[in-house]
Amino acid sequence: MYILQESLFSFEELLKIESKDRLPIFFSVLDLRPYAKELRSRSPRGADGHCREGILRALLAAPLERIQTFTGLHHRLSTDLRFRYQCGLPLDREAPSIATLSRVFAELTKKELAKQLFEDLVNRCKQDGIIDGNHVAIDSASIHAYEKKQPKRKSEQTGNANWGAKFDSFGNKVTWFGYKLHLAVDTKSELPLALEVTPAHVNDGEMAPSLIEKVAVDKRT
Template sequence: MYILQESLFSFEELQKIESKERLPIFFSALDLRPYARELRNPSPRGADGHCRQGILRALLAAPLENIDTFTGLARRLKFDLRFRYQCGLRLDIPAPSISTLSRVFAELTGKGLAKQLFEDLVTQCQEAGIIDGTHVAIDSAAIHAYEKKEPKRKSELTGNANWGAKFDTFGNKVKWFGYKLHLAVDAKSELPMALKVTSAHVNDGDEGPALMTTVAAKSKVKFFMLDAGYDQIKNYEAARNVKAQAIIPLNPRNEKEPPAGITRKGTPCCSMGFPMTYWGQEKVHLKFRCPHATGQVDCPLGMAACSSSNYGMVVKINSQTDLRRYALPHRESRGWKELYNKRTSVERCNSRMKTYLTADQLHVWGIQKVTTHQYLNAIVLLASALAIAKQRVQNAA
């Protein structure tokens, strides 16, 4: 296994390579034979004579080449012989038809092979040192659909497309019809480690615990970074249950009156009413010191009002007494803010999938097929990172 030291996300690097050279590099990281065997008909080749591994390659090459329909993929295979050859499809017979591509896609969906390939590639990226997995960011993205609209009650039962709304970065409320793509992303490599597709109306916070559990089963996560939409006690508990810490800003809509002598963000106040100074943590306890002793305020009574010690009054709070209010590290500390800033990794991953790939260009219907579509896009990111890592090792040899 090739090991990539100080790995950086390399999808843009692959995108800069010309298409005719990009595909061989991309496919060099993929061994699709085990998955193609699951797609084969009883005969050695399909009834239409097309190699299933070649069709699987073509379905993966489609998002990389920004081809978002079976019609567009069939046309590219028909008229671009180099593309067809690089996908491993024969040139002496007609290119696969739209119905053949659609049928293989349906098989991928029915047998869960896209999810299996995605999970195998996540493991390979971890073994190669590309995915670190100790700091994971979670967020959702809007996915637009053009399906026939169903009554809300029916769509809630089927999980298919529905109306959704969320606030953008600037606080504007955005509405759309379709789905949500929930992603858990490694903050170091900006690569997806777990995903789930739901109807657009599903609340972000409801999907946090499942994503955390899935990721924690694969790696030793220390911190999960999520935005204020996940500020629900179940997300803090889910992180604690896998021995990690949730880094989530407090959502004013969920806020209740804090305990007496405690600020909204969990800082205790001294007897004079000044917020105390955070002074690190001891296991699950947060330590705070007299603000006059640390030079943060000029108390008219000095330290004597609270303590006779030259060190000043010290307060220790057990963070386990209120997982939401007391974070490790403290919510107002530099360390907490540095951790939360890593949440932007999931935003960049979402952006790549929607801008450079085809995550937001749906031409399949139903949540099962939409999920397969998203897995194929995520697979492209993982395979691209593996391919570039392999290429770097070869160039260095």
């Protein structure tokens, strides 16, 4: 059993590990039961009979497995029994439908449970001495979206996906349609301390003050 410090790899390090070994390491440090409980309505398995903790695991595992859509996640759960088992979903029934995955994700977003999980993990890392937060770097990453494109002015008003551009480390201009993930990262552990998601056109400098303020508030508390 991996202890917390040995298990908290960076995203890039996790991707280097073979797929069959990656998820057990990832899930070994996550107790998702409190968050899955918040997703339950009348029964532990919900109206559709699927385990909410299993679906939550699948949604969290998707980025590690380079799965970008609910359709792709449903296909992987349907065809890869090892993956389904590692997510904690039963093998003796059909995988959760695309509609079920979408519905649980919407509820997860509405209740801000992913944000709560992130903040709980950051606090846990601080308590265990993995993160000290004395030196912080600000950066951003692109998030591609498959939403219907809107006029730029309307997108700026609604906060939906928009076109963004930035220069890579070689000075090449990169454009994409979607969102931007703004991060405040602890330079020692290379783990995130705070984050914000905005439409892709938002400048990094606009978000830096709020990220720094979040880190400062967390240090004071």
